[in-house]
Amino acid sequence: MSSEKSVLDLKKGEWAFIKSLDELDLTCRLMTMGVLPKAKVQMVRKSPFGGAIYLKINESGVAVRNEEAEHIIIEQ
Amino acid sequence: MxxxxxxxxxxxxxxxxxxxxxxxxxxxxxxxxxxxxxxxxxxxxxxxxxxxxxxxxxxxxxxxxxxxxxxxxxxxxxxxxxxxxxxxxxxxxxxxxxxxxxxxxxxxxxxxxxxxxxxxxxxxxxxxxxxxxxxxxxxxxxxxxxxxxxxxxxxxxxxxxxxxxxxxxxxASPSKERKPFYVLNQLEDKTARTVANILDTENIYLANIIAHHYKWMPHLSAAQRINIAAEVKHQGFEDIRFQIQETMSRFNDIQPLTVRVLKNTKANDTADLTDKIDSILTNRVAGPILFFALMMLMFQAVFSWAQYPMEWIETGFASAGNWVRYVFGQGYFSDLIVDGILAGLSGVLVFIPQITILFLLISVMEESGYMSRAVFMFDNIMQKFGLNGRSMVALISSGACAVPAIMSTRTISNWKERIITIMVAPLISCSARLPVYALLVAFVVPQTSVWGIFNAQGLVFMGLYLLGIVSSLVTAYVFSLFIKSDSRSHLMIELPQYKPPIWKNVFYNVKEKVWAFIWNAGKIIMLISILLWFLASFGPSKNMQAASDRAQVEAGNLNLSADEKDNLEASYKLEASYAGILGKSIEPIIRPLGFDWKIGIALITSFAAREVFVGTMATIYSVGSTEDELSIKEKMMAEKRPDTGVMVYTPITALSLLVFYVFAMQCMSTLAVTKKETGSWKWAMVQLTYLSALAYLSSLFIYQVFG
Structure with missing residues (x-):
């Protein structure tokens, strides 16, 4: 588990493909927002006071909290 | 319709x-x-x-x-x-x-x-x-x-x-031939067929959806619910896993379809522009600064630009009142219309400029896509107090007026965060507190400067505002410990591309908010206004007559002019009225705060709206016009306790009263809006109770410790 990287490990401006979503409860909600396996995800920036990040998923902007983002696992 | x-x-x-x-x-x-x-x-x-x-x-x-x-x-x-x-x-x-x-x-x-x-x-x-x-x-x-x-x-x-x-x-009738996007798996299919029988439906997918949600769906009968529960348990129907499977399978169908429709061409051209704007508006440093600048502009707009139309409305009602008195003469009928109905109506309509301006700006922020950026930036801070990024905007607008601020919490989708925002919004000092602060602050400190640069009264003003802000955050935190959430709190918010607002949508949105306020909160405000008028104008007839006679005699002895005589009579009558009786009867309760029965009356009448405090004080001290702030101050300064001869308005009494007004829910409109927005009296009563208790205890503390 610890070897897997989440979108939180991306640096500002970096992108990757989503591998999986690893928390059942959040998965459904994230998927309806377009956060799907195989989608391209880019870390746009962190929120000014921390706690949340600005992502681009296939070109659409989505903001998620860190504790939500750590369940978005990316391909290495 | x-x-x-x-x-x-x-x-x-x-x-x-x-x-x-x-x-x-x-x-x-x-x-x-x-x-x-x-x-x-x-x-x-x-x-x-x-x-x-x-x-x-x-x-x-x-x-x-x-x-x-x-x-x-x-x-x-x-x-x-x-x-x-x-x-x-x-x-x-x-x-x-x-x-x-x-x-x-x-x-x-x-x-x-x-x-x-x-x-x-x-x-x-x-x-x-x-x-x-x-x-x-x-x-x-x-x-x-x-x-x-x-x-x-x-x-x-x-x-x-x-x-x-x-x-x-x-x-036409719908086409019957439909090739489902999602084919149920074996277990889902088995469960759904039984559920379909229970529900008497032919649509298997509908049955499948009901099998997911039967627990909370209100239209199912108790028997149906029990039968579905048994079937779901029997089959080992897995709620969340099946839901994910279904969603994935649907996207597997949709993805190639959208590629075929859009031919893999990127549709939009505003993405680059949005990126550029966001690199400034959500920037670590510039983002929050620009947000606060925007909020200051909004605050300024609601606080001061709204003053002009508000004055027109008030002047308009004042002339309407004069006209009524001119046409119908003096008497209870004119009084009811002017002091009860017109006053209530004016109390409703006077909020329209503030509501209109605030919602105009908020709609533009929503429509353009900026609001979700503000939520993104402040979510973390507000979360610490049990609030939501959107609460920030509501609390700042509360500095102008809690009524539109509470209405604006509709955009907070988490129920718990929304309720907490509504509960604490009245703690932020609104524009209606200003006249009260302005009248009383002179009793606390003189108009001198501190360290040569600060105005002492200005510092007290600032202290009162800060007290409101700090207590709203602390209270929010306390509420967050007690209120149970109906759902997990999420951020997960779309950050859509920036686009110019569609003015038609803005217009309809503002219009809808204004109407909603007039119709829903307006009814309650009217009722309370008429009730308060009744309390302040009527009393036991013997006492009222005695008050009137006493004023006649004293006016004669003192050789007062006709106007002065009327003012004196109004003052004595208010004392003899039901409001006066109430004021006197609560004196034992408010005495420990340093208040006498005269302040008691003003507390009761200013429940309509805080600024009424000044008007009531004017009537009690038989000053004809509320404009004449100086003479109210003079009379209050001279006021002594009849029993002890001690000054009533000592700095500590005044401070106690000021702090009381920082906390107390002295605003029927806010109460009415809370009731409307939460859908029940329960939360309005919780708000009234906790704010009154907070006000009472803080004033008690100040008067007893420093008095």
């Missing part, structure tokens, strides 16, 4: 799909807002004229991502669309999807398709396409086996075609 014989069309789609714009395009001014029964979810209904003689009801359902709801709004949509007997169940669904997010927006469309709904698919925002791109709508039409119309809700392009298509569809 709704006619039972008219066919009903429901607008369904994801949030930000442009549903409301299409609703406005279809219905124009023929629309109104209500709540769905039992929940505080907004229901917008209107009438569309399709062509001469053909009208349909349009209902704009709340934005919804899928048939697996995460919010109250989404639950309402699910309830309506899965229950044939629901009064809002439509004859036809007009499903709205944004062409820029076609893949995501088609998820719910495929689910509704599988539910067998009679449906038209509307592809919105085609104005954002490059001219060279011609999407293959036929591919959609073929797969969904339903009409597909491409429109622009912004420019109004093809809205007429949509009307014609609605007319055609509503008179």
């Amino acid at each position: 709704t006619d039972t014989n008219r066919r009903a069309v429901a607008l369904v789609g994801n949030p930000n799909a442009g549903k409301s714009s299409i609703f406005n395009q279809l219905t124009g001014l023929r629309q109104q807002t209500a709540n769905f029964p039992g929940v505080t979810v907004e229901k917008k209904i209107g009438v569309a004229v399709l062509d001469k003689g053909t009208k349909v009801d349009i209902i704009d359902l709340p934005g919804c991502y899928s048939l697996y709801p995460n919010s109250k709004d989404e639950k309402v949509v699910l309830e309506i669309l899965t229950d044939k007997n629901n009064p809002d169940n439509p004859d036809l669904i007009v499903y709205v999807a944004d062409i820029n997010h076609l893949e995501r927006h088609l998820l719910l469309a495929t689910q509704l398709h599988d539910l067998g709904h009679h449906m038209i698919l509307v592809i919105n925002m085609i104005d954002t396409l490059h001219e060279a791109v011609i999407p293959d709508y036929k591919a959609l039409e073929k797969r969904f086996n339903m009409p597909v119309i491409a429109v622009s809700s912004k420019t109004g392009d093809h809205i007429e075609d949509l009307k014609l298509e609605i007319k055609k569809a509503i008179n």
Whole structure:
């Protein structure tokens, strides 16, 4: 588990493909927002006071909290 | 407005799909807002004229991502669309999807398709396409086996075609041949078939959805619920895992379909611009600074620009009052109309400028896409106090007036965070406290400067505002420990591309908010205003007569002018009235705070609105006009306790009273709006009780410790 990287490990401006979503409860909600396996995800920036990040998923902007983002696992 | 014989069309789609714009395009001014029964979810209904003689009801359902709801709004949509007997169940669904997010927006469309709904698919925002791109709508039409119309809700392009298509569809029956997007797995299928029997439906997918949600769905009978529960348990039906499987499988179908429709061309050209704007507006340093600058502008607008129209309204009512007194003469009838009804009406209408300006600015922020950025930036800080990023905007606008601020919390989707925001909003000092602060601050400190630069009274003012801000955050935190949440708190918010606001939407939004306030809160404000008038004008007739006689005699002895005599009489009568009796009877309770019965009366009458305090003080000290602040001050300064001869308004009494006004819920309009927005008196009473207790205890502390 610890070897897997989440979108939180991306640096500002970096992108990757989503591998999986690893928390059942959040998965459904994230998927309806377009956060799907195989989608391209880019870390746009962190929120000014921390706690949340600005992502681009296939070109659409989505903001998620860190504790939500750590369940978005990316391909290495 | 709704006619039972008219066919009903429901607008369904994801949030930000442009549903409301299409609703406005279809219905124009023929629309109104209500709540769905039992929940505080907004229901917008209107009438569309399709062509001469053909009208349909349009209902704009709340934005919804899928048939697996995460919010109250989404639950309402699910309830309506899965229950044939629901009064809002439509004859036809007009499903709205944004062409820029076609893949995501088609998820719910495929689910509704599988539910067998009679449906038209509307592809919105085609104005954002490059001219060279011609999407293959036929591919959609073929797969969904339903009409597909491409429109622009912004420019109004093809809205007429949509009307014609609605007319055609509503008179036709839905195509029976549908190839489901999702084929149930074996276990789902087995469960769903039994559930379908229990529900007496032919649609297996509907049965499957009910098997997911039977626990909370209100339209099921107790027997159905028990039977479904037994079947679900027996089969080992896995709620969340099946839900994920289904969603994945649907996207597997949708992805190639959208590629075929859009031919892999990037549809939008505003993405780069949005990136550039966001690199400033959500920047670590510039973002918050610009946000606060914008909030200062908003505060300024509501606080000071609204003053002019508010004065016009007040002056207008004052002249109307004079006219009534001129036409009907002096007496209880004129008094009732002027001091009861007109005062109440003025108390309602005077808020309109503030509400209008605040919602104008908030709608522009919502429409342009900025609001979700503000939520993104401040979510973390506000979360620490049990609030939401959106609470920030509500609390700042509360500095002008809590009424529109509380109304603006509708955009907070988490119920707990919304309730807490509503509860603490009145703690932020609003503009109505200013006259009270201005009158009393002189008793606390003289007009001197501190360290040569600060004005002492200005510092007290600042202290009072800070006290409000700090206590709102602390109270929010305390509430967050006690209120149970009905759902897990999420951020997960879309950051849509920036676009200029559609002014038509802004207009309808503002108009709707103003009407909602006038009709719902207005009724309560009127009632309380008339009640307060009654209390202040009537008393036991013997006492009232005695008060009147006493004023006559004293005026004679002192050789007062006619005006002065009237003022003296008004003062004695107020003392003898029911309000006066109440004021005197609460004296033992407020004595420990340093207040006498005169302040008691003012506390009671200023429950209508805080600024009434100044007017009541003027009447009690028989000063004719409230404009004459100086003479009220002089009279108050001279006031001594009859028994001890000690000054009534010592600095500590005044400070105690000031702090009382920082906390106390002295505003019936706020109370009325809380009741309206939370849907019950319960929260309004919680608010009234805790704020009154807070006010009482703080004043008690100040007077007893420092007095």
